[in-house]
Amino acid sequence: MYDRKTIRRRRAVLALLVVSSVVLLTASFGGNGGVGSVQRGVFEIVSPIQDVASRSLKPFRDLFGWFGDTWHAKGDNKTLVKTRDQLREQNGSLQAEVRKLKEQYGINRVIATANIGNLGPVEARVVVASPTLLFQKVTINKGAGDGVRSGQPVVTAGGLVGKVDVVVGGSATVTLITDPRFGAGVRLAQSGITGTMTASGGDPEDLIVATTKQNAPVSVGSTVVTRGTSTDVRLPSLFPPDIPIGKVTTVDDAGTDTQRVHVKPFVDVRNLDHVMVLTRDAATVP
Incomplete structure (x- = not known):
């Protein structure tokens, strides 16, 4: 079991950390003082590195983007091909129906011309x-x-x-x-x-x-x-x-x-x- 001295020591360390965090956050939001200078210094050092890393990774991002666009394009192409085939089938059915109607019209003309009597x-x-x-x-x-x-x-x-x-x-x-x-x-x-x-x-x-x-x-x-x-x-x-x-x-x-x-x-x-x-x-x- 922990003794009371150890418990008091841990509580003191925890309180110190909380107070330090509050001080640092206050200084950061204020934008002035040593903390702000440290942040600016770190940013000046890290910014060129980030720029180089961004340029280096751009071809890989473009490559992954190309794969993504190609994948979506293939999906769109399959949809278009399916739609095209459906339209062709519908067009074939309509043409067959038109031919039948034309034949029927021609037959009716022949029958109307002939004297079919009671036939x-x-x-x-x-x-x-x-x-x-x-x-x-x-x-x-x-x-x-x-x-x-x-x-x-x-x-x-x-x-x-x-x-x-x-x-x-x-x-x-x-x-x-x-x-x-x-x-x-x-x-x-x-x-x-x-x-x-x-x-x-x-x-x-x-x-x-x-x-x-x-x-x-x-x-x-x-x-x-x-x-x-x-x-x-x-x-x-x-x-x-x-x-x-x-x-x-x-x-x-x-x-x-x-x-x-x-x-x-x-x-x-x-x-x-x-x-x-x-x-x-x-x-x-x-």
């Missing part, structure tokens, strides 16, 4: 394209459950695509106008000359029309449309009248009984997406 349009999407170079068939995502039946016309924004062939519950195959087995009665819109259209059998951009009138004048650039039902009601046409097909490009053996009219179709069967099936009321289907 009801059913929108469909091409899900399987023809694997052959002749582009003879495609598969659509609508079938018997949607009112689609064999033989019904199929159109798109450009005009006639073909006709429905095989139908199942939720899909159907469509025979295209470029199939050599396809045929349709047609009419030249400007002159009214009629004929039968078939595929050339090797070129998806070339259809052949054999006219029925000798010396019938056919002009290059004339529009070819479907003829529709003939006067013989026993053989009604599968296609309503006035569906656009294409334009006349050349005429072989013009003015003869065997003249052949070459027609470039409006529809590019190699790039089909959305189409419309002109369906009949189920009650009228045999």
Whole structure:
């Protein structure tokens, strides 16, 4: 245990330290006297050292600052790249929607031009394209459950695509106008000359029309449309009248009984997406 003398000695030392601290603080705040001179002296000695140290450390501070800025810049770049990718995706979706709306508008114009009577349009999407170079068939995502039946016309924004062939519950195959087995009665819109259209059998951009009138004048650039039902009601046409097909490009053996009219179709069967099936009321289907 400590004796009383030791305790008194420690208390005296503590009191002395407190008094000395008060005196030094008072002198320091006063800014005068020996303490102030000592402070100024110390500052004069230390200040050049601090300046040299600051200059020496500046490259290291700049280097750490560069690393910090680079780190933040990389983070900002990742954010910008992510935003850019999101905008690209949104732009792609908007462009796809615009294309669909344009196709829909074109299809509606074709339907409005044609005399479809009691046919009801059913929108469909091409899900399987023809694997052959002749582009003879495609598969659509609508079938018997949607009112689609064999033989019904199929159109798109450009005009006639073909006709429905095989139908199942939720899909159907469509025979295209470029199939050599396809045929349709047609009419030249400007002159009214009629004929039968078939595929050339090797070129998806070339259809052949054999006219029925000798010396019938056919002009290059004339529009070819479907003829529709003939006067013989026993053989009604599968296609309503006035569906656009294409334009006349050349005429072989013009003015003869065997003249052949070459027609470039409006529809590019190699790039089909959305189409419309002109369906009949189920009650009228045999």
